[in-house]
Amino acid sequence: MSDQLSSSTPVPATIPATGLVPTDQDLSCRVPVLFLFVAGAIWLIVASFFGFLASLKFHSPAIMSESAWATYGRIYPVSMNSLLYGFGIQAALAATLWIFCRLGQTRLVGGGIAILGGILLNIGLTIGVIAVLLGYNTGYQWLEFPRGAAILFFFGYGMIGISALLTFHNRLERELYPSQWFLVGGLFWFAWIYSSANLLLNVFQLRGVVQATTNWWYMNNLLWIYLALVGLAVIFYLLPKLLRRPLYSRNLAQFAFWTLIFFGSWMGIHHGAPVPAWLPGVSTVMTIFLVLPLAAIAMMLYSTAGKSLASFRIEPALKFAGFAAVAFLVAYTLKIFGALRPVNEITHFTYFTTAQNHLVIYAFFSMALFSAIYYIIPHLAGREWPSRRMVNVHFILAALGVLLYAVPLLIGGVVQGLALNNAQVPFMHSVSASVMFFRLATVGETLIVIGHLILLMNIARILFQCCRECCFPAETAAETTSQTAEVRP
C-alpha cells in the first residue's frame, strides 16, 4: 500500500525548477476538476452571503423585511442548499474524479460527459435556488428544490458519476486503496438517497408523518454518512501523503467503512417525535454502535499522524486535513452523546443541532475538501500557490471561524434547551438566553465568510497565473523560477 502511495506521485526528473508538472492523468481530468472546484467555490460564496444575511436577521429582524424573497424562511434554505449541494457535492465530485485518476493510474474517461454534467448540475442548482427564493420550497428540509430543479441536478450528478465510475473501472492499478472504497460507496450512496427521497416525497408522495421520517432518514444519510465517506476518503488519501507515512491498517479502515455505513445509516430519528417508539429506540441504539467506526478511525488517525504532529505546521493542506480529522472525531463523539435520551431531550429543537450540523459540514467536511483543493489545484495548474501566506490566512480564518461558530452554539443550545424544558421560564427567556451565544456565532460566521472570499481569490490567482503562462510563456518564465524556491517532492 505504501508502494502505491509513493508510486502515485511520479517525481518529475527533467524540470526540477517548478517542481510540479501535471502528469498525464492530471491533464486528462484538469478541466472537469477545475470546473467543479471553481463552481463549488462560487457556490460557497453564495451560501456564505445568504447565511450571513440570515444570521443578521436574528439581530435585527426588520432588515429587508419588505422583500418576500429576503425573508428568513427563504434565504436560510438557500444558504443550506448552496452549501450542501453547490459546494459540498461539487467539491466532493471533483475530488473523486481526481483521486480515481491518481490512484487508478489512469486517464479520466468521459471528461466531456463530466463537464456537461457539471453544467447541468449548476443549472439545476441555480433554478432550485431561484425557485426557493420565489417561494416554491417543497417544505422538506435539505430537499427544498422543486421537482424540475432536482431532476436537472440529479442528472448532472449522474453524468459526473458515470465518468467517475468509468475511470474507476479503467484503472490500471487494480489494488484498491481505502479512499477508493469510501469514494465508490459515497458515489452510489448519494445517488440512492437523493433519488429515493425525492421520489417518495415529491413524486409518489408518502402520506402523513412518514414524510417526516423519510426526510430525517435522508438528512441523516447525507450529513453523517455521505459527507463522512467523502471527507474520510480525502483525509485518508492526503494525510499519509503529506506526512509521508503509510496509512495505518487497511483492516481497520475496512472495519470502519462497513460499521459506519451499516450502523450510521439507521440514525436520525429523535426522541419525542410523533412516531411509534421503536423508531427512535432503534435509531438511538444504532447511534451508540457508531462508537465502533469512531474508535477505529481514531486509532487509524492517531497511528498515522499522532507521532508527527509537529509537521502540521509545514504544509497548508496538511493543516486543513489535520483540523478536519480532529473535527470528525469531535463531531461524531458529540453525535453519540447527543443521541442519548436525557441529552437529546434537552438539545433537540435547539442551536445544539445547528452547531452539530456545522461541525460536520464546515469543521470536518469543508476543511477536508479545502485541503483537497489546496493539494490538487497546484498539481493541475503545474505551479505552487502564488501566496502561501494567503492560504495560511484562509486556514486561520476558517479554523477560528468554525470554533467561534460551533462552540458558542453548542453551549447556547444547552442553555436554550434547559430553558425550554423548564415551563416556569417564559419562552422569550429561552430566546434571549441564547442571543449572546448567537452574537459570537455571527462573529465566527463573518470570519468564515472572509475565509471563503480568500479561497476564491487564491484559486483565481493561481488560475490566472497558469493561464498567463500558457499564453505568454516567455514573460512569466523568469518570475516563476524565482518565486518557487521550495521544491515539492
Next chain:
Amino acid sequence: MNYGPLIFLGVFFALVCSWWALVAGPQNQLGNLQQTNAVGTADVYPLARAGQAQQGAEVYRANGCFYCHSQQVRQSGAAFDVFVTTLDLDEGEDPAQKRQAVIETILRIRRGLSPAQAAEIVDHAPRPVLESVDLNRAETAMSRLNGAGARSDLVLVPIGADIERGWGLRRSVAYDYIFDSPVMLGSQRLGPDLANMGIRVVDANWRLLHLYNPKIFVKNSTMPPYPFLFETRRIVNQPSPDALQLPEEFAPPPGYEVVPTDDAHALVAYLVSLRSVTPLFEAPIAAPPAPPAPPADGSPADQGEAAAPPNNQ
C-alpha cells in the same frame, strides 16, 4: 477488498437495510392511517382542512415558517389523579358509617389533610384525592378507597414542559398529520411550538398584527415581520373595514391604511386550524369524571399533598 462490484453490493445491502427499517417500516405501520374515533365521543378525527386554511399551509411552506417553529408537542410522561366519585352503598348499609370509613381512608392515603377537608372531598364528590402521582401509588390508593366502600376514578394527566407551557394537552401522534402535505414538523424552536396555535390565540386581529410586525406585542421578538403579506394603500373614500388597527408608532402615514392580503388571511386561517387536542387511544387526555371540579391548575411537579384541595366552586 479489491473488487468494485463487491463494494457496490455491500454498500447497496447496507442502504437497503436502513431504507427497509426507516422508510419502509414506518410506511407499513403508518402510511395508510385513516381517520379514527376520538376517545369518549363519536367525533371523527382528524378532519381535512378547509380551503382557505389549506392555502394558508402553502403560504406557511413558501415562507419557511417551519425553520423556526416546530409543530410537535412532546410529552415526558403521564401522571394520575385519583377521584372519589360516590359512596358504594349496598342495600341496608349505613351511609354515615361508610362515609366515616372513607374519610378515614382518605386521611391515611393523604397525610396532612384535616378531617374537615377529607369530609369535603367525600361530600362534594367528585373531588381529587390525589393529584399527579405515579400509576402505582394511584392504583394502591384506588384499591384502598374501594375497600373502604367508595367508588373511585383514575384520570390520566399528560405531563411535560410543552404541556405545562400550554402548547398542547397531549403529545402529538401520527394521526395529527394525516391530512398534511408536506408535513412540517420543524426541527428548531427559535419560536414557540405551533401545534395548537388554533386554541392558544383566538383573536384573529392579534394574529394579523403579529404577522405584520411581531414587535407590536413582543418587544425583543426575533421573528421577522411580514409586511409583504399586507398592502399599504391610500384611503380612497372611507377606510376599509379590513384595515389593521395599528398602535400609533407602527401606523402608516396619515391618509394610508394597512390591509391584509389574501395570503395573510389564508395564513391566519391555517394557524387557526392548527389544533390537536382530541383525546385519542394512543394519546389519551382523560377529562375529569364529572362536570364540577376540574383539577386545579397547579404545577404537576408538586406532588399534590402540599396543595390544599380545590374548593373554589
